[in-house]
Amino acid sequence: MATVTIPIALGGTNTAYSDGTGANGMASSNGYGYNSLFIAMSQEVINACALAVQYATNLSPAVGDRTVSGNLGIGVSPGAWSGSSNVVQVGANFALENNAGAAGYSVYNGIRQSGVWKYLGTGAALLYGLETSGNYSWYTAPSGTAGNTISFTAVMTLNPLAGSTATASGAACSLVLGKDGTTSRTINAGGTVNASGADYAEYMRKAPACGVLVKGQICGIDVHGELTDLWDDAISFVVKSTDPSYVGGDVWGTEAALGMSRPVQPDTVTDLPQYEAELLLFNAALEAARQQVDRIAFAGQVPVNVVGAAPGQYIIPLRDGVGIGAVAKDLAELSLEEFGQAVGKVIAIGDDGRARIIVKVA
Incomplete structure (x- = not known):
């Protein structure tokens, strides 16, 4: 099997050797005090390491954490995003963006350029945002042409800061929503609300x-x-x-009616037995109330x-x-x-x- 020796370095000067037989080369010290690595690799391994090489060339040699100067592309060179955007672009159509250090978005088939969303390729676009207002927001856009401006339409917004869920039943369900502290509203629907019940x-x-x-x-x-x-x-x-x-x-079945709060699942395994015991008591009280x-x-x-x-x-x-x-x-x-x-x-x-x-x- 033919082998090739390639360097992977963080900067500075490096010395290494290869004995020409495909055996490992040597690691030496670079100008920043970090080890640079020279390995004799098969072509298959070289292909697998190509992404790591691309990432390493953008690393800033800081003590402790590693940082990337500019945007990061995984499997692709990141596009020409706005200067206010910090981006991880994955493949040709998906990206995670932090805009001006504030709101965070995951976007499909979109790129922010000069503060405006544009289509990365031809097709529909999707956007999900964690916004500074505290909202979780979902947006869609119809099929468009690469380079054209996107006009996103909000299809759903959740505002967990709007109010408490304490007045909701403690019974098991798929989704619990709070209510607005001023209007007491939970859902505003722009169309019909369909249900299978009769x-x-x-x-x-x-x-x-x-x-x-x-x-x-x-x-x-x-x-x-x-x-x-x-x-x-x-x-x-x-x-x-x-x-x-x-x-x-x-x-x-509200916490007020039961006179007790639903226990919160702990982060540590050691607290799990107490949580499970408290949950049994809560569920027993809930079932007793339901029978009435x-x-x-x-x-x-x-x-x-x-x-x-x-x-x-x-x-x-x-x-x-x-x-x-x-x-x-x-x-x-x-x-x-x-x-x-x-x-x-x-x-x-x-x-x-x-x-x-x-x-x-x-």
Whole structure:
């Protein structure tokens, strides 16, 4: 295998030798007191080290940390960025930029020149920013031509400094957002908000004597505004939600309601056992609080646990022993009292034979 000897140096004068057999050369001292390295390498190794050579030639010989004068390119020579930009460019289309020592951005197919974003190549552009306002911002731009000015459009902004998340439920979820300290808003949507659920529901507290409520069950509301499964205690009737798209009244699981805070995962392994013990206690308190509430449908479509109904009929609550049952009736058969107590109108029959209704709150 043929070999070549190449120097990798940080500066200064160097001396080295190669014996011509492919064996290692020598390391010697350069003018800055750092070792320079001369190695006899195969061509394959030389190709693999090309990036390291490019990086080393830009190193400033400082005691301790190493710094790069100018921008850094990985797999590519960095483009002609604005003088205020400190950049790590990776490949032809991606870069990390710190602008004037302030905001930081990751950008695809964009380059800042004279303070203006321009397309690096032909195609769409994407931008994500950690901005001095405290915002996390995402931007997109349609396909454009290399060298043309980019007009980014903000598609999402998160402001973690806007307010506290302490009023949010402690239940497990994918995303927790705070609220604005002035307007109390969390989300402003410029378009529709789509969800897969079929009804609007709210959490309601259960009366102490109320048993387990199943999805689609008709239950009552007592004089204290609490859910009941006892006919004699009910003054109006509702249906437990099955597949809500939105749930209101979710305050039962907040840290204030529980009287305790969710533990924060520690940075050290030694503190992990205490964290896990505290988390078990928190989750137990959360589940105990959850058992005291249930989700009730107040609008939209919901299945109800009544079979034998036909589309167009109304679902009317009735006594079932000490509990609450229901029956389907045609409009012509209803008394005024029954119409007032109806929980909804049947619009379809599900594959399981249960009626699907449009919710009518009694």
